[in-house]
Amino acid sequence: MNVTNYIKLEFPSKSVNEGYARSAIAAFAAQLDPTLEELGDIRTAVSEAVTNAIVHAYPDDIGTIWLKARILEGDKLEIVVKDKGRGIADLKQAMEPLFTTGGEDRSGMGFTIMESFTDHLKVRSAPGKGTTVTMVRRIRRRRG
Amino acid sequence: MKIAKQYDDGRLTIYLYGELDHHAARGTMKAISDMMDMELPKETVLDFGGLTFMDSSGIALLLKVSRIAKAQMGRVWVEHPNRQVMRVLAASGIERIVPIAQESGKE
Ligand SMILES: Nc1ncnc2c1ncn2[C@@H]1O[C@H](COP(=O)(O)OP(=O)(O)O)[C@@H](O)[C@H]1O
Ligand SMILES: [Mg+2]
Numbered sequence: 028m029n030v031t032n033y034i035k036l037e038f039p040s041k042s043v044n045e046g047y048a049r050s051a052i053a054a055f056a057a058q059l060d061p062t063l064e065e066l067g068d069i070r071t072a073v074s075e076a077v078t079n080a081i082v083h084a085y086p087d088d089i090g091t092i093w094l095k096a097r098i099l100e101g102d103k104l105e106i107v108v109k110d111k112g113r114g115i116a117d118l119k120q121a122m123e124p125l126f127t128t129g130g131e132d133r134s135g136m137g138f139t140i141m142e143s144f145t146d147h148l149k150v151r152s153a154p155g156k157g158t159t160v161t162m163v164r165r166i167r168r169r170r171g
Numbered sequence: 172m173k174i175a176k177q178y179d180d181g182r183l184t185i186y187l188y189g190e191l192d193h194h195a196a197r198g199t200m201k202a203i204s205d206m207m208d209m210e211l212p213k214e215t216v217l218d219f220g221g222l223t224f225m226d227s228s229g230i231a232l233l234l235k236v237s238r239i240a241k242a243q244m245g246r247v248w249v250e251h252p253n254r255q256v257m258r259v260l261a262a263s264g265i266e267r268i269v270p271i272a273q274e275s276g277k278e
Contacts, residue, residue, distance in 0.1 A: 042193055045192045045194050046194065049192075049224070063254065064254060064255075064258075071224075071226055071258070071259060074226040075227060078228065082193060131231065131234070131235060132197070133231050134227045134231040134234065136230050136262070136263045139262065139263070140259060140262050143262045144258070144262070
């Protein structure tokens with residue numbers, strides 16, 4: 028069987044862990060030999076998803092965030108950010124550019140950035156149960 | 172996140188160093204608004220040359236800074252964003268509200 032490489036991380040929803048999540052995904056993605064631009068896009072997309080779990084999923088307490096990543100066939104990196112927080116009632120509205128429930132501390136551009144910085148974005152959410160964000164980014168193979 | 176400033180003849184230049192994410196945003200915003208309240212500048216330049224990372228938390232910060240500048244009848248713009256920061260600025264369309272003067276060309 029063709030076992031691909033993967034990581035599974037778990038950490039509390041403290042904002043200091045945003046930087047940790049970015050570093051962890053960058054270190055894991057390095058094996059695909061990404062360009063600086065690809066690496067920047069991956070770090071940004073993960074930062075957005077993890078920040079959402081910290082800010083929106085667990086607004087009044089500290090919950091658990093799961094960050095998983097694996098290498099898929101064809102030099103693709105799949106990233107999953109999962110929380111068991113408050114969930115999203117209207118996903119379509121939440122994913123619209125500029126929509127935010129976070130007031131003036133937030134821009135409402137998180138999902139838009141995740142979408143434009145990855146090749147594939149899927150969000151599953153249930154109110155009261157939590158949210159799972161799955162992103163796939165293909166890393167272009169370079170010669171020599 | 173580190174921040175420094177220079178004031179000269181109506182122009183306040185604010186230098187940001189490090190990673191501007193949600194974790195850093197609140198403290199950074201407080202420092203910037205304190206500087207603007209103190210100097211009441213005609214022009215505020217946010218020099219992003221030392222910024223190594225920014226996500227959409229930085230976009231919310233720019234919107235707030237532009238609101239303060241407007242209330243003070245001043246102008247604000249961004250200078251020297253690196254490639255990663257420029258991509259976030261471009262994806263958000265913030266350039267229509269806060270102009271970007273020059274890219275730094277740094278990776
Ligand atoms: N993990 C999550 N749990 C609960 N709500 C979420 C989550 N992620 C996003 N949301 C909702 O979707 C909205 C839009 O998210 P986003 O595009 O990242 O913008 P922002 O974070 O700036 O509000 C948020 O304001 C919030 O209401
Ligand atoms: Mg967000």
